[in-house]
Amino acid sequence: MLELDDLTLRLGGQTLVDGLNLTLQPGQLHAIIGPNGTGKTSLLRALFGELPLAKGQIRLDGQPMMPGNLAVWRQAIGYMPQNTQLDLDLSALEVVVLGRLQRLSMRLSDEDLDAALTALQALELSHLADRAMHTFSGGQRQMVLFAQVLLRQPRLMLLDEPVSALDLKHQMQLMEHLKAQTVDQGWVSLAVLHDLNLAAQFADHLIVLGEGRLQAFGPPAEVLSGELIERLYHVPADVRHDPDGQPYVRTLRAAALPG
Amino acid sequence: MNGSATVLAVSGAEMLERQRKREGRRWRFLSVFAGLIFCSLTLDVATGPSLLGLREVLATLLSPASADAMTRAIVLDMRLPIALMALVVGAALGLGGVQMQTLLDNPLASPYTLGLAAAAGFGAALALVSGGFGLSPLLAIPAGAFAFCLLAAGLLFGLALLRHVGSQTIILAGIALLFLFQSLLSLVQFLSSPELNQQIVFWLFGSLMRTTWPMLWITLAVTVVCGVLLHRDAWKLTCLRLGEARARSLGVNVERLRLKTLALVALMTATAISFVGIIGFIGLVAPHIARMLVGEDQRFLIPLSALCGALMLSTASVVSKSIVPGALFPIGIVTALIGVPFFIWLVLSQRGRARA
């Protein structure tokens, strides 16, 4: 369980997030949405302990984050940052096994390799295990990195735009696995997503950030509305609902100029 | 379900097998290079103006008392320390190069491109020109080179301590230092007499000829200690190859790693350069060769870079003795002449590598 108490973040003199109060239950995937520059990445970084809190507190399963002991705090967190270069001559197995960095000895034990392989298998990637990273497509690389995070056995999962650069197939694949693992492992998962529809499909809750504060929090069906999107993104949009209640967003092109 | 589980299990075991085989291959590279180094060392000790046969050289090495005074002097006092120094300095440079390239995520990083060598050159020139501050020049020149090398490293260090400073900034700062010290060096050369100038230039070219046993022991000790300390971070450095953000996310304290690595590399490089002058391209090329053979697994890349560097310098030593027998051919020129075309070949051959 993740608790944010009156969280305030400042960066470069600007208040990014002011007085954020949230309680997030385990086993649920939460999508952070909002326009660029509203502190979505900064929130993730703050949760990881990279950005100092101007005010407020974070607690994971009752344990507060202590700026002096970040190493311990981070052990429970899996963090997928935005850009990871992987043009490397390392096999997928070797990359994934780094998820167990803290427990690795000079010689890779069979146990370490097994764990890495298991993670790859969970994501149906075991056939890529001994291929070099630089031979993979963008989607495959992202999946391998996801496997790496799996190995950390986190309780809190933070993903910064995990699917932005991926094609449809890999987008769906990653999100499916993310959702499945979140439920299976009881993670609290927070993912910054730009694709509102993807968020609507997979997230249990949306955390809507805008203008330095929490604009909305709740299940997508309740939160998403054309009015919200227009207010937030200044883009006219239409939110419709599927027969099974799932919302989907349809952005509208600007009306033709008068005359 | 059972069938596919079996298939998976088999393939899983096979995957582990393959991983072990890959590691085995890397071990084999290390052994091969160690063997090559041994050969090069022997060749180095056997090469020189006095046409001693291989058998005689080996006999002198194994039982010094049996050889006559002059052969003993030649083999044990002159050739052996130089040949061993070539290995140690080459290893130090290779190590320094690979660490710099990993740390700064730049294939062109090396202690030289960051101005450490230029600073050392300036320090040595100052010591030469000022008459050594009263110390004997044998002491003053290495001391001057060492001091300024560490000064430059300290400046980079201080920069790395600042927050929000990425690899790019450090590289730019290093290049700025490089230009600064090269200009200062040129100034010193301009103001000094032709004789001093010639001495400075000769020092700049690098030479193993001044090696004495104490120098060798010091350099060896420093290199081994730094090398071991650096290798202990092999996994963290492998994480660093995934990018700073990723490394951080895996729990690596990037700032501390950076500082520690910089400090050790600076110490190692400063020691090596202060004794032998500026020998270039080893720190740049050796890591690339090693990387082509064992990839980015730092557990193997680090030691193989060291072995590669040692082999390169040892070979260069043999070549430099063979070009103009009897005269002292600066080894720095040999490494440049061999290193540059080799490097170009490396770069061109890598252009075709598949990038998904």
Added chain:
Amino acid sequence: MRWMSSICRLCGGLCIVGSLAVALVPPAHAVPEVIKDVIGRSVRITLPAQRVLLGFYIEDYFAVGGDKAFDRLAGLSLGWFVKSRPAVWEQYVAARPTLRDVPDVGSVQDQSFVVEKVLATRPDVGSVQDQSFVVEKVLATRPDVVVLADWQFKALASEISRLEAAGIPVVVVDFNAQTLERHLDSIRVLGQLTGETARAQRIADEYRQVVETLQQRIVKAKLPRPRVYVELGDKGPAEYSYTYGKNMWGAMVDLVSGDNVAAPFVKDWGAINPEQLLVSRPQVMFIAGYESVSRPDAMKMGFGVPASEARQRLQGFAQRSGWSSLPALQDGRLHGIYHGATRSILDAALLQYLAKAMYPTLFADIDPEATYRDFYRRYLPIQPQGTFMLRGQ
């Protein structure tokens, strides 16, 4: 107005010369003559020159010119002389205080602070070596002639025409080549410049006699040429310093029929591979030194250097790795020798010492040190005290 200053100079010259005409010098000519310098240039100049600006070869100029030469200096480029042999310079100044009185033409940029102290007192126009030799300073001293060494002439190539355009003739003299012809020719030129042609002739004849005696005896004896190694010991035993190929000591060794082991490997000067030296097995070895050396174990020779100190430093070199097995050391044929007397008329004594060390049976009757001191006694106002040639034993 160049022609005006030339006439002024002529008048001034005439006055000085006229007043000196009472003395023993032959009547000075007021008409410019044409002389040939050592590299074959024809120079038009009024002789004897009254205001001489010396680039180099200061002692030789004093030796040939005699007493009057000291008063006819317009300026000096002291450089190497003072830096490496300051004690000698002090002695000259003590013997001829007028050396200090010549007007100061400005400070000198030379990186040696030893030189700085001495330079404050007389017009040093800068050292050609370190680019501080400035033509303006030269012109300011209003010389009648500028005397340069051959290497200075080559280094100052572009500036020479400026001097000549200013009406100042440039004469080249060369002792650096270390050949008999150049030495004799240089003596002749200095004699013409100072008006001391008879004295110059005497000195030249004596010099020729010394060298030819050496060479004739060696040729007649038909002994095998000994293998010789000469090194400038300024870096101490720890580091092999310059040895010589074609020039300096190399040329001198050649002059007295020695087999310079460095010749195949070193073109002009440079360090030899230590191992190569051992392989060459030299039979006679010389370590050259001068007075002001910076290292406590460098070879030190010359004015004011006690023999014990020189011997001690030489012994340091004898301990070099592998040297104990060389023939030179086993036969006790390691010598210390004075670097300061090279490139000068005074090297006659050095040549004698080299020959004697290389062919001891042929030159038992020759005393090189006596030759050295004798020259000073007869031609120069100072006396050398110190160690100039030494056999390490």
